[in-house]
Amino acid sequence: MEYSSVAIGKAVEGLSKFPGIGKKTALRMALYLLRSEKQVTLDLAKALVSLVEDVVFCERCFHISEKKICGICENSARDQKTICVVKDFQDVFAIESTSYYKGIYHVLNGLISPLEGISPEKLTVAALLKRVEEEEIEEVILALPATMDGDTTSHYLVNKLEEARRIKITTISRGISVGGELDYVDELTLARSIIDRKNY
């Protein structure tokens, strides 16, 4: 399609690379930016440049950071002996928003998923094992999705961690969501909730 402006064409091309955004929506977005106040669009452009140039990944836990070591890892008020292993950094945001977790993290950057071409060496598994060996870690909490690939990854990590050093390995509990009615819960979840029941 002809946009009668090379600049718009380039913007549409760029915006349509977002997941779930097609050419039509991209054009709408480009036109919106064009019609907005100039400063709004320029601020967005600056933010995007800064995103690429200033954001790095923490060398220790692989979470998003602005320094070599992220704010969570650096914070001495947090429990440095407990690592929570998550699939990606969105999960760190999710757990942080609960404000119930005081330890540090380790971002795997995915799950073992041969169907998507992700094998263990493409994840940060080796770095996790190194941390467990070198730092004074006492507990590793596995907070991975309750899917087949999530379970496989957990299983894989447990075997590897046990090989590396004897530490406490836990996994987040799975079951009925808060405020959930029992008769709406699927059978597998309910079965698991009964198996994993705890003292009241």
Next chain:
Amino acid sequence: MALRLENIKVQNFRNHKDIVLSFSDGFNTIVGNNGAGKTSLLEAISYLLLTKSFLTSSEKTMLNVEADFFLLEAGIDEKKVRIAYQEGKKQIFVNEEKIQKLSDYYGLFNAVWICPNDIDLIQGNSEGRRKFLDRHIAQINEQYLMDLLGYKKYLQRRNAYLKSLGNSTPDHNLLDIYDEKLIYLGSKIAKSRQVFINDLIDSFRKNYKKISEIDEQVNIIYESQALKDSFSNNLKQNRFSDIAAKRTLLGVHKDEVIFYTLGMHTKIQASQGQIKNFVVALKCAVFQLIMKKKKQMPILLIDDLNDRLDLFRLKNFIAYLSNFQDAQIIITDTREETLSEIFSSLKLQNKLIRL
């Protein structure tokens, strides 16, 4: 308690634009000339009961060529069932309530079909025989379907990993995990399959004797690597072959069922007549097993009865079917007069449906 199909409404399904039929207890015979749509009606019934056709796995081919949707409705055991298919999607409603998961619908109603394609069970490849086992075991054992789906997913992942390896060193820790799952689920599946064949064999032999009217020795042998005590070791020892082949060479996805007539392979040695008798006896045995396990009499669907048996055996077969207590049996055939004569001479009620 016997399952009852009370009525159906079929819209845009193959050559049926819009047709409404009602059925009675016991025997129902759909008669009509070739091309009248007898088989399509039976297919619609099968699809309503099992969401499966005995002819194809593609809904697209069931769609009337001039339509962009098909709609099936039925009264089954005082429940109102509706299945709508449009744009590659099907929606199922029971008493106007939408079914969210297909597995929730599967097993609600049971049926067994006998159709001309059944001879592929013997003459076709082993995949068809495994599908036969899977379909019917899932009808009587809910856990089986879960195990099977789990097995297939782990197998897919293991194979994808083997394929992705190229010349790189395999991660044996990961393969160990996949192996462990395949061994656990595979042995469960193999045991269920063995139990199914064991449960079937006696009534199958009795049926065969009745239907063929000869006392020929017949047998069914189930073979699975997963039944061997050494399976777990064999899978480990075979790993390097798997890596070279880039896929998993051992497991229940390679299982085989072998049929014997007079001590020889039915596939190779039996005549066409013997093969037909074999599959009819087998399907009837499945029907009897579901009846026993589910405590609900399934519906028996027989497509093209005239293809199955010659006149000489037809009367005996119908008399034999009437032993299935009060089961509902829906038959298609071209020979209206012959069948009417047989039913009246046997003093059996039969609802005749002319197309």
